[in-house]
Amino acid sequence: MIIPLSALQHYAFCPRQCALIHLEQLWEENFLTAQGRLLHERVDSAELEVRKGIRFERSVHVLSEKLGIGGVLDLVECELSTGLLKPVEYKRGKPKPEPFDEIQLCAQALCLEEMRGTVIEEGALWYMQTRHRVSVIFSETLRQKTLTVIHQVRKLLSGNKTPQPEYSKRCKACSLIEVCQPQLLVKDKSKKYVMSLFD
Numbered sequence: 001m002i003i004p005l006s007a008l009q010h011y012a013f014c015p016r017q018c019a020l021i022h023l024e025q026l027w028e029e030n031f032l033t034a035q036g037r038l039l040h041e042r043v044d045s046a047e048l049e050v051r052k053g054i055r056f057e058r059s060v061h062v063l064s065e066k067l068g069i070g071g072v073l074d075l076v077e078c079e080l081s082t083g084l085l086k087p088v089e090y091k092r093g094k095p096k097p098e099p100f101d102e103i104q105l106c107a108q109a110l111c112l113e114e115m116r117g118t119v120i121e122e123g124a125l126w127y128m129q130t131r132h133r134v135s136v137i138f139s140e141t142l143r144q145k146t147l148t149v150i151h152q153v154r155k156l157l158s159g160n161k162t163p164q165p166e167y168s169k170r171c172k173a174c175s176l177i178e179v180c181q182p183q184l185l186v187k188d189k190s191k192k193y194v195m196s197l198f199d
Contacts, residue, residue, distance in 0.1 A: 002063070003153050005071030005111075008146070009104035011153045017176055018153060019162040026179050053080050062111035067150055073108050085112055087123040094129040099145065101125050102136050106146040109138050 004022065011018035020026045049056050055078040063070035075088040087108040091101055102125070109120040125134045136142075156163075165171075165182035174180065 001068060001154070001157065003069045003150065003157065005062075005069060005073075005104055005107050007153050007157070008069070008107050008149050009100050011156065012098070012100040012103045012149055013170070014166075014174070015152075015156060016163045016165050016180060016182075017174060019156060020176050020180060022157060023160060023162060026176060050080070054078065055080060062108065062115060064111040064114045066114055067107075067110060067147075068154065069107055069111060069150060071108075071111075073112075076112070083118075085116065085118065085120055087112060087120070088126060088133075089123070090126050090128070092128050094127050095125070095132075095134055099142065102142055103146045103149050105136055106138050106142050107150065110143070110146065 007018055007022045010021055048058070057076045057078065058074065060073040060076045061070075062073055073087050074090045077086040077088060078084070079086075087105060089101065089105045089108065095101075105123045105125060109123055112118075113120050120138060122135055122137050125136060126132075127134070165180055167182040171177055171180070171182050
C-alpha cells in the first residue's frame with residue numbers, strides 16, 4: 001500500500017480526519033479548502049522556469065518504495081550550480097505551532113532523497129495567508145517524527161477502523177466537521193446508558 005503524502009499531514013492534524021478521508025473516502029469542501037484547492041491549481045498550472053540559477057519544477061511526482069509513500073510535490077527548486085534540491089509546499093493558511101506541515105514536507109524530502117540518491121537538508125513552506133516563506137531544516141528529530149507518523153498512518157489504514165472523535169478547537173476549521181460530528185459523538189452516552197440497564 002502506497003500512503004499519499006497528504007495523509008501524513010491529515011494524520012498529524014487529526015487521526016480521525018485522516019481515516020475519514022483516506023479510509024472512508026469522505027470529503028467536504030468549505031471556504032478554507034476551496035481557497036487551498038485554488039492555490040494549488042494556480043501553482044500546479046505554472047510552467048517550468050529558471051531564475052537566478054535555480055530551476056523551478058512544478059507538480060513533481062515522487063515515490064519512496066522503501067517507505068511506501070508517494071504523491072505530487074507542489075514545487076522542487078534545483079540549484080543548477082550544485083544540483084541541490086529543495087521541496088517547497090504551498091499552504092493556504094499560516095504557520096502552525098505543531099509540525100503538521102513540516103512532517104508532510106520532510107516526507108517529500110525522504111522521497112526525493114531515495115529517488116535521487118542524495119541528501120536534502122532543507123525545504124520551505126509558503127503560506128498564502130501571511131504571504132511568507134518559512135525555511136524548514138530536516139533535522140534528525142523531524143525525520144524521526146515523520147517516520148513515526150508514516151508508521152502510524154500505515155497501521156491506521158491497514159487496521160481499516162476509523163478512530164473515535166476527540167473534540168478540540170481545531171475541529172471548527174475542519175471541512176469534515178458536519179460529517180465527523182465530533183461534539184455529538186463525544187457527548188453520546190447511549191452505550192453507558194445501555195450498559196447500566198444490565199448492571
